[in-house]
Amino acid sequence: MTEQQFNLDTVEHAADTPDTELPWAELGLKENEFDDVKKILGRRPTAAELAMYSVMWSEHCSYKSSKVHLKQFGQKVTEEMGKDLMVGIGENAGVTDIGDGWAVTFKIESHNHPSYVEPYQGAATGVGGIVRDIISMGARPVAVMDPLRFGAIDHPDTARVVHGVVAGVGGYGNSLGLPNVGGEVEFDPCYQANPLVNALAVGVMRHEDIRLANASGVGNQVILFGARTGGDGIGGASVLASESFDDSKPSKRPAVQVGDPFAEKVLIECCLELFKGSVVEGIQDLGAAGISCATSELASNGEGGMHVDLTQVLLRDPTLTPGEILMSESQERMMAVVSPANMESFERIMEKWDVEYSVLGEVNDSRRLTIEWDGEIIVDVDPRTVAHEGPTYQRPYERPEWQDAVQADRFPGSEADAARPAGTDLRGAVLELMASPNLCSKGWVTDQYDRYVQGNTALAQPDDAGVVRVDEQTGLGVALSTDANPRYAYLDPYEGARASLAEAYRNVATSGARPVAVSDCLNFGSPEDPAIMWQFAEAVRGLADGCMELGVPVTGGNVSLYNQTGGQAINPTPVVAMMGVLDDVGRRTPSGWEADQDGQAIYLLGETAEELDGSEWARLRGHLGGLPPKVDLAAERQLGDMLVNMSRDGMIDSAHDVAQGGLAASLSEACLRFGVGARIGLGEVAERDGVDTFAMLFSESQARAVVAVPRSEEVRFKDMCTARNFPYARIGVVDAENGALDVQGEFSLDLTELREAHEGTLRRHFG
Amino acid sequence: MADSSVTLETPLIADLGQEAADSRLARVRVGVVAFPGTLDERDAARAVRLAGGTPVPLWYKDSDLQDVDAVVVPGGFSYGDYLRAGAIAAKAPMMTAVARAAQSRGTSGSSPLPVLGICNGFQVLTETHLLPGSMIKNDHLKFLCRDQRLAVESTATPWTAAFEPGEEIVVPLKNQDGQYVADEGTLAELEAEGRVVFRYAGGNPNGSRNGIAGVANARGNVVGLMPHPEHAVEPGFGPSSSGSGPVAMRSGTDGLRIFSSLLHQLVSA
Amino acid sequence: MPRIIVDVMPKPEILDPQGKAIARELPQIGIDGFAGVRQGKRFELTVEGEVTEAHLAEARRAGQELLSNPVIEDVVSVSVAED
Structure with missing residues (x-):
């Protein structure tokens, strides 16, 4: 860059100017959290450090409200549940041994709010993000599934969201060559301004190909490759006003990330080739919090430290500030750790696939993550404090008073049950049920998805589970189903969550597969409301207890909170994705x-x-x-x-x-x-x-x-x-x-x- | 850049290099072209193998046809298809080589290279001007994936010689830009010369002119087809019906006959 | 009949995969003179009779509310066709 467009807030400068006002509140940090950051650093954070801590300590990245409950998934386990588990919770995605030297990784994630703001791109990038999680484990993605929840079918805004989301899921997934083999579609007024777009991806690999994302080996290169970095998804970062002194630059950065499925398809093939040739030590996908997340997690998972020169990042928008670059959520990017001996092979593969890359820095033994900009140090942190040692909250939770009244209002005998159909009236009742928005055929949606590509789809919608062949010689394959019953969960979050689990288990078994692993996507309202927090706590307890009873482990998943508009939260929606194994998919x-x-x-x-x-x-x-x-x-x-x-x-x-x-x-x-x-x-x-x-x-x-x-x-x-x-x-x-x-x-x-x-x-x- | 490490098969998923049963058929080498955004190349290679032939991966950056006897340009989104479907792919070195071989005079008595473009591959062939017409967005504007009935209208191509004229088959259809269009003169010419190879049966799924699903060049060696025969080659993983009636779930294999037809034509030639 | 032309472009800061793909291909066919490509949309609204200020105002509104997605696109011009 030839001319500086912003004040560079260096570590040295931060130490010298302890009283500089920082927009921590605008970036979503609470006062106590900001105080913690200062305590950890022994000084005020630089603008770039503030950007990193604020995104990494957000609810979305840190699970600060949920993790005290989620740990039950790791605690309530039996020996039976661990026997096929090769990689458990905490990595990009869990990995399960399905026999014959094959391993399967799958995960479900939410992309709810972005899909309300810009349905097509929100849904598309949701698919893209979960697929990158699967790639980063060393697996070839083989199928996707999408549980979708929309507002009332006849509400004027619902068509906008439905058209955009379905086209986005299809537009991205179809272009990647991944069969879409199932999911759900639900309509309920509770999702009116809070549609739920959950995306699942499943990938397969040989046991020896499993890779974990960590930065180890002093001297190994840290490389960013794939798409260039732009201002995607950093609407919030524009408040880093202290960085900017050029008022003429775009005041508002786009909050919307735009996906490029072609770039991702190339990334899939390119990463598989990197893994196959053992050219990389590890790969980390860039999702929420972008480079902040990738560098701090890689460094934190490794045993040493890492130094990065942020000026080496290839930019789509040259006006980005260091803080914005750290927070950018531009899609289709990956970070690799490569030993110097493998650099030549790495470069050859990048050239073959026409993928851009730049070396940002290297692994060292400092146990610090340091980031420089034009030769000045702007970040100097212990990566663990950014990635893993964020705040943890014991949010108060309490069974709401209204729960009793809800549970007392039984359907049998209610006014709604007054004209219970009998005899020939049952005919009309069945017709009405099967034409209703939630039980009607979802063919309009699934016909917009490719279910044939790869030639291994043995079952897809409308069957109970999607079944995909893994091994063409033996017919070994996996079955997947996603299920939630938010109405049950509203009536009783503990039992409702267990019912969702039971249904997913049953669907997989119905297809002929032995259920072996769970991934879950927990969609709830605001954790700051004790009633919602109670729903969440009860649902997690129900799932953890239920998994122990069924003998299937939770291998990973995602939590999406704050799905509410004003005081109106969505019904608690714990989506359970169950995976099962079939020795021969021909017998499905x-x-x-x-x-x-x-x-x-x-x-x-x-x-x-x-x-x-x-x-x-x-x-x-x-x-x-x-x-x-x-x-x-x-x-x-x-x-x-x-x-x-x-x-x-x-x-x-x-x-x-x-x-x-x-x-x-x-x-x-x-x-x-x-x-x-x-x-x-x-x-x-x-x-x-x-x-x-x-x-x-x-x-x-x-x-x-x-x-x-x-x-x-x-x-x-x-x-x-x-x-x-x-x-x-x-x-x-x-x-x-x-x-x-x-x-x-x-x-x-x-x-x-x-x-x-x-x-x-x-x-x-x-x- | 010539890169022999490019493979079509997915070693993670399957070994596609099995020995084929009939060695005469197995000697037929069918090239399968892959662009960076190609999606159905494994399916096309599997179809060639299940028909008894030997699939040969061809990388778009290369221009060596590796002595293949025929070429399949499979479906996908070759370059993301952001400009027009197939537009950028058509300019790749491999397509230049394919076009030359497909149009060769065959001075030594050898016939021009048989080429089948499927879906996006069909679009690439129209952008390469090997085939007339073009594809625009479906009239209903959505991506549509469904099992599609087709009538085989011309058996004067190596890909359809094994069919009876008018015979119906069922193969999956999946695309967003599948509406075949051409000017009136071209359409009249195609119809008059019997170059409409496949026509949609049981309803036009996307507004294609004259219900056209597939066409051939004047010599018949180059065929483009919008639906996907390579997805109807293996019982258990195909459509749930066939041209001759219902079959067990997902066990329609009508598409395999297109690949078999080619192999038998080449062996008996 | 006169036409009003509405041009819509992806916002400058938004990723434009289309333009990116074309920009990469140009050198392949020997065109090296351009540093970048962005792809937008052109709409032609046909008017019966004279184009009035009211037509232009309606075209602007159509541009904002229907022809563009204000989250990712801008209406960059609304003009009357010369012919």
């Missing part, structure tokens, strides 16, 4: 019956109680109150184990879980999956369980699944259920001749009519 179980299954027996596994509180039917009638369905994880585990074994042994040809919308939704979806009808009789099972036909169809009792059993397997099937003492009931047969869902004695629903209702809703609203 479809979620519906095909024509050649004509005459197969349909069984309902599990028992039904009248559990309509928080249900989809109650939502249709505008009711949210009472207690969520009872969660019995021992039963879920039993059911999951049976579904996996039955699938492997050929005892079932299709299986579909029973969840939101109850048996009515499960049967409808199983019929619509391949357009093959069924004749169902619910009299006996309703009598066994002591509920009416309506509750049989619409109750959301847990630990249930609908399966189709070949005639020749019925004896073995029943023997297994009996041996395991698991309730089962034969409720009908697959009927390929009659294209209808026929519930005997109650109603018959033509599948063409059902499909029109099911598939018309999103098209009608969004075109």
